[in-house]
Amino acid sequence: MKKILIQLDTDTHPSTFDRVVAVDAGVDELFSYSGITPENVTGLVHGAMFTRGPKQLQNTAIFIGGSNVHEGEELLETVTDTFFGPVSVSVMMDSNGSNTTAAAAVLSAGQHLDFDNTTAAILGGTGPVGQRAAELLAARGATVKLYSRSLSRAESTCRLIQEKSPGATLEPCELKPSAELASELEGSSLLIAAGAAGVQFIEADHLQQIMSLKVAVDLNAVPPTGLGGIEVMDKAFEKLDCLCYGAIGVGGLKMKIHKAAVEQLFLANDQVFSTEEIYGIGESLLKS
Numbered sequence: 074m075k076k077i078l079i080q081l082d083t084d085t086h087p088s089t090f091d092r093v094v095a096v097d098a099g100v101d102e103l104f105s106y107s108g109i110t111p112e113n114v115t116g117l118v119h120g121a122m123f124t125r126g127p128k129q130l131q132n133t134a135i136f137i138g139g140s141n142v143h144e145g146e147e148l149l150e151t152v153t154d155t156f157f158g159p160v161s162v163s164v165m166m167d168s169n170g171s172n173t174t175a176a177a178a179v180l181s182a183g184q185h186l187d188f189d190n191t192t193a194a195i196l197g198g199t200g201p202v203g204q205r206a207a208e209l210l211a212a213r214g215a216t217v218k219l220y221s222r223s224l225s226r227a228e229s230t231c232r233l234i235q236e237k238s239p240g241a242t243l244e245p246c247e248l249k250p251s252a253e254l255a256s257e258l259e260g261s262s263l264l265i266a267a268g269a270a271g272v273q274f275i276e277a278d279h280l281q282q283i284m285s286l287k288v289a290v291d292l293n294a295v296p297p298t299g300l301g302g303i304e305v306m307d308k309a310f311e312k313l314d315c316l317c318y319g320a321i322g323v324g325g326l327k328m329k330i331h332k333a334a335v336e337q338l339f340l341a342n343d344q345v346f347s348t349e350e351i352y353g354i355g356e357s358l359l360k361s
């Protein structure tokens with residue numbers, strides 16, 4: 074039976090990036106819909122649920138994407154609420170690449186660090202990628218310092234994460250200028266820059282002064298890079314007295330995770346792939 078992926082995109086046009094990955098993941102038919110909201114999605118989900126018999130439902134799956142991660146989360150909730158009993162299809166949510174990117178960043182760092190003994194600082198920690206990276210790290214025992222330009226935004230993001238992981242150790246922090254930030258980051262062994270495209274947080278000279286730093290990950294591919302001295306292609310590249318990853322250095326693993334997750338949607342009809350599940354898929358990929 075043909076594998077059908079139903080792409081529900083919250084933007085005006087369905088993402089070509091997500092479409093290409095779907096094809097590369099071996100989907101036979103891709104039905105792409107744009108401008109999808111919780112108000113107009115139910116009929117599309119019913120179409121997925123009521124066409125194939127229970128044993129064949131695993132050959133139909135839903136992918137939720139688009140540039141607005143909050144809208145994607147709302148859509149995921151409506152889609153999963155529409156299912157009942159055994160009448161469901163598997164769903165993956167990766168709006169703006171948020172889940173696959175955060176998973177790839179944390180998994181890359183995990184190649185070199187034991188998170189139980191890690192203090193991780195996340196710059197741009199209130200954004201979709203930063204928040205998810207913080208969530209994954211906190212759930213794995215790391216102490217997380219979450220930075221924002223606004224202390225209150227950092228505090229509310231930490232509260233959201235704490236609700237999901239009650240035992241998490243999180244410290245909301247206000248962003249400082251480069252030199253001051255570097256001295257405040259002393260004691261952190263992992264630094265992830267997850268700020269908006271083109272935003273640089275720290276200069277190379279200051280980054281090098283953080284003696285405790287073992288791994289630095291910069292997810293911003295748009296010049297200037299988020300962490301001075303890190304280049305987009307860096308992948309476990311030893312410089313600035315630590316191991317450095319740039320956006321494309323992490324991007325290769327992100328692509329593999331995205332593709333594997335789409336492939337695995339068709340293994341059963343009741344899976345929901347969001348942050349944790351997508352991290353788990355990446356973890357298995359690295360072990361295999």
Ligand SMILES: NC(=O)c1ccc[n+]([C@@H]2O[C@H](COP(=O)([O-])OP(=O)(O)OC[C@H]3O[C@@H](n4cnc5c(N)ncnc54)[C@H](OP(=O)(O)O)[C@@H]3O)[C@@H](O)[C@H]2O)c1
Pocket residue numbers: 169170171174197198199200201202203220221222223226227266267268269270271272292293294320321323324327
């Ligand atoms: N490598 C990959 O495969 C890949 C895939 C997807 C995304 N990305 C990159 O990952 C990064 C994070 O993505 P995202 O969607 O989470 O980013 P985002 O929502 O655009 O921005 C993240 C955070 O950056 C902070 N920020 C915005 N403007 C700033 C400024 N001028 N100065 C300092 N901080 C600023 C904001 O936090 P506050 O307002 O709270 O300070 C915001 O919440 C981006 O650079 C994106 O391009 C990479």
